[in-house]
Amino acid sequence: MSSGNSIESVLHETRSFPPSAEFSAQANIKSQEEYQQMWQRAKDDPAGFWGDMAENLDWFKKYDSVLEGDMPETKWFSGGKLNASYQCLDRHLDSWRKNKAAIIWEGEPGDVRVLRYQDLYREVCKFANVLKSLGVETGDRVTLYMPMIPELAIAMLACARIGAPHSIIFGGFSSEAIADRNNDAQAKVVVTADGGWRRGKVVPLKANVDGSLDKSPSVQKVVVVRRTGCDVDMVPDRDYWWHDLAEKASPDCDPVELDSEHPLYILYTSGSTGKPKGVLHTTAGYMLGTTMTSKWVFDLKEDDTYWCTADIGWVTGHSYIVYGPLSNGATTLMYEGAPNWPDEGRFWEIVEKYQVNIFYTAPTAIRAFIKWGDDWPAKSDLSSLRLLGTVGEPISPDAWMWYHKTIGQERCPIVDTWWQTETGGIMLSPLPGVTATKPGSCTTPLPGVVPDIVTEEGESLGDNQGGLLVMKQPWPHMLRTLYGDHDRFLDVYFSKIDGCYFAGDGARRDEDGCYWIMGRVDDVINVAGHRLSTMEVESALGAHSAVAEAAVVGFPHEIKGEGICCFVTLKTADGTDELKKELIAHVRTQIGAIATPDQIRFAAAVPKTRSGKIMRRLLRDIAAGKESVGDTTTLEDYSVLASLRAEDG
Numbered sequence: 039m040s041s042g043n044s045i046e047s048v049l050h051e052t053r054s055f056p057p058s059a060e061f062s063a064q065a066n067i068k069s070q071e072e073y074q075q076m077w078q079r080a081k082d083d084p085a086g087f088w089g090d091m092a093e094n095l096d097w098f099k100k101y102d103s104v105l106e107g108d109m110p111e112t113k114w115f116s117g118g119k120l121n122a123s124y125q126c127l128d129r130h131l132d133s134w135r136k137n138k139a140a141i142i143w144e145g146e147p148g149d150v151r152v153l154r155y156q157d158l159y160r161e162v163c164k165f166a167n168v169l170k171s172l173g174v175e176t177g178d179r180v181t182l183y184m185p186m187i188p189e190l191a192i193a194m195l196a197c198a199r200i201g202a203p204h205s206i207i208f209g210g211f212s213s214e215a216i217a218d219r220n221n222d223a224q225a226k227v228v229v230t231a232d233g234g235w236r237r238g239k240v241v242p243l244k245a246n247v248d249g250s251l252d253k254s255p256s257v258q259k260v261v262v263v264r265r266t267g268c269d270v271d272m273v274p275d276r277d278y279w280w281h282d283l284a285e286k287a288s289p290d291c292d293p294v295e296l297d298s299e300h301p302l303y304i305l306y307t308s309g310s311t312g313k314p315k316g317v318l319h320t321t322a323g324y325m326l327g328t329t330m331t332s333k334w335v336f337d338l339k340e341d342d343t344y345w346c347t348a349d350i351g352w353v354t355g356h357s358y359i360v361y362g363p364l365s366n367g368a369t370t371l372m373y374e375g376a377p378n379w380p381d382e383g384r385f386w387e388i389v390e391k392y393q394v395n396i397f398y399t400a401p402t403a404i405r406a407f408i409k410w411g412d413d414w415p416a417k418s419d420l421s422s423l424r425l426l427g428t429v430g431e432p433i434s435p436d437a438w439m440w441y442h443k444t445i446g447q448e449r450c451p452i453v454d455t456w457w458q459t460e461t462g463g464i465m466l467s468p469l470p471g472v473t474a475t476k477p478g479s480c481t482t483p484l485p486g487v488v489p490d491i492v493t494e495e496g497e498s499l500g501d502n503q504g505g506l507l508v509m510k511q512p513w514p515h516m517l518r519t520l521y522g523d524h525d526r527f528l529d530v531y532f533s534k535i536d537g538c539y540f541a542g543d544g545a546r547r548d549e550d551g552c553y554w555i556m557g558r559v560d561d562v563i564n565v566a567g568h569r570l571s572t573m574e575v576e577s578a579l580g581a582h583s584a585v586a587e588a589a590v591v592g593f594p595h596e597i598k599g600e601g602i603c604c605f606v607t608l609k610t611a612d613g614t615d616e617l618k619k620e621l622i623a624h625v626r627t628q629i630g631a632i633a634t635p636d637q638i639r640f641a642a643a644v645p646k647t648r649s650g651k652i653m654r655r656l657l658r659d660i661a662a663g664k665e666s667v668g669d670t671t672t673l674e675d676y677s678v679l680a681s682l683r684a685e686d687g
């Protein structure tokens with residue numbers, strides 16, 4: 039039973055949920071044959087396949103070739119000219135869609151705005167002219183540090199309209215993080231707001247920007263949206279109110295005809311070495327990827343109301359609140375605030391109020407819903423929902439089943455979508471009218487995605503052997519570089535496995551060809567020579583009725599090499615010694631003796647990144663009894679750390 043080079047998989051989940059005949063009949067991709075045919079063609083003839091797909095975009099000038107080069111140096115649609123804001127706006131205006139709601143927005147205090155496609159177009163043109171008047175030229179970088187308000191989407195599309203790559207910084211980051219990113223991108227202008235609403239309080243965004251500016255010499259101008267009315271300092275000739283400038287700006291602004299490979303945006307993502315990585319996406323490939331994957335995975339229909347609950351500060355919001363849905367002419371819902379404000383029923387009230395049909399969220403949110411209890415969703419009518427999605431972390435089979443029963447009412451397919459900031463769009467996911475879903479599996483690759491599971495030496499592994507997840511063929515929406523550091527780009531993604539993109543995740547493929555993500559490879563633990571995925575132990579714990587959330591890490595162990603330490607948040611019960619014993623026995627029966635936890639620690643919460651991913655790196659330090667020394671700038675709630683340290687083993 040030696041595990042050698044692979045990661046042992048101990049999770050055995052056999053439930054399967056095929057789509058209903060009714061759903062398949064109306065779906066954008068309807069049958070297994072249709073999917074197989076698309077997938078095979080994209081693999082055998084990528085240029086032919088993506089060339090056909092590219093007819094879903096509007097080109098000012100048609101490209102000369104679909105694909106040039108091979109990974110890591112690929113060029114897509116060379117010679118073509120287009121504009122991302124044109125894809126999202128102008129092309130819908132000469133149809134009935136001009137009066138269709140593009141963005142339905144609800145603020146945390148309950149205010150509502152609806153922007154029809156032509157409203158959004160006008161606002162984008164005005165703000166594009168504002169940016170030009172502040173000296174922003176094609177190619178200049180613009181930082182957006184904003185709350186979840188329509189002006190954020192407007193600013194993104196305005197940047198795209200003039201070809202100024204945006205760099206969005208999530209509104210929870212500090213002045214320090216803003217300065218780092220401003221400097222790395224050499225941003226010329228920062229767009230922000232006085233503040234944003236979060237659980238009834240004002241997040242002081244402008245003050246945070248002010249705190250970054252003496253360390254951001256490239257920034258010349260700051261534009262401020264008035265959102266909360268809180269006091270801010272405005273520096274003459276540097277700081278401007280959005281409404282003052284937009285009022286005077288012309289509502290006409292021709293889109294710049296940009297090369298296919300013109301940079302659309304930079305988005306910083308955390309790296310293991312502290313310095314954030316500026317993932318760069320370009321225009322044609324990214325727009326094609328997000329357009330097609332939105333249509334395939336979310337099965338977007340003309341009359342759907344689609345809601346992705348992510349913050350636009352993360353890639354999910356870029357691709358699946360703004361670019362993908364708007365390029366398809368869909369109605370995308372945007373909500374400013376917290377899911378538990380004024381109470382834990384907020385999301386479900388929004389679903390009922392706007393008759394949301396498609397709902398896309400993250401496992402961290404689902405775990406919170408489970409903890410808050412079934413009474414909250416039960417208060418609202420969720421019958422408008424027809425499709426559910428999840429992204430960001432592996433979802434445990436039990437959380438998946440809860441989502442399926444309590445939110446989807448056993449009626450809605452669930453698309454568990456695996457992808458990354460770097461991949462630009464969804465890579466592995468069920469197609470809701472085609473794929474039999476399995477709780478905890480992101481199932482199969484989308485057309486154009488050719489994954490494999492390999493050893494450290496790059497040898498393909500067989501069914502159910504855990505290993506490294508790689509991509510063997512380029513896809514249009516992949517990152518092109520890390521901004522200003524092409525060597526790091528080559529090193530991080532392409533130096534580990536020859537000729538492949540290395541995702542950094544561990545995974546296995548089952549006998550039906552379905553993929554099961556086992557978490558980041560860095561999170562694998564080695565117990566007495568067995569390499570185990572911490573995520574699988576977490577899933578086993580999650581199956582116990584008392585457990586709301588679990589985070590599992592290894593710690594140095596004299597005999598086993600590494601021992602298993604479990605941080606457990608409970609739904610309601612008290613953390614007694616009795617319960618610890620019960621949980622240990624529970625994991626043993628669920629997985630086997632090899633995965634017997636050495637320590638169970640009860641905690642009020644576990645540390646997470648601001649996008650909701652559990653930070654196992656910090657927990658490892660705590661389990662090993664070390665003070666944490668690593669980078670914590672992406673940590674959500676520092677106080678969690680102190681209270682975890684205080685817990686006894």
Ligand code: WTA
Pocket residue numbers: 307352353354428429430431432433454455456457458459460480541542543555557558649
């Ligand atoms: C993890 C988010 C399991 C994975 C779009 C990946 C997932 C990282 C899933 C990227 C999923 C994302 N199942 N794990 N469905 N989706 N991940 O860059 O470890 O914020 O490498 O992009 O999240 O996170 P990022």
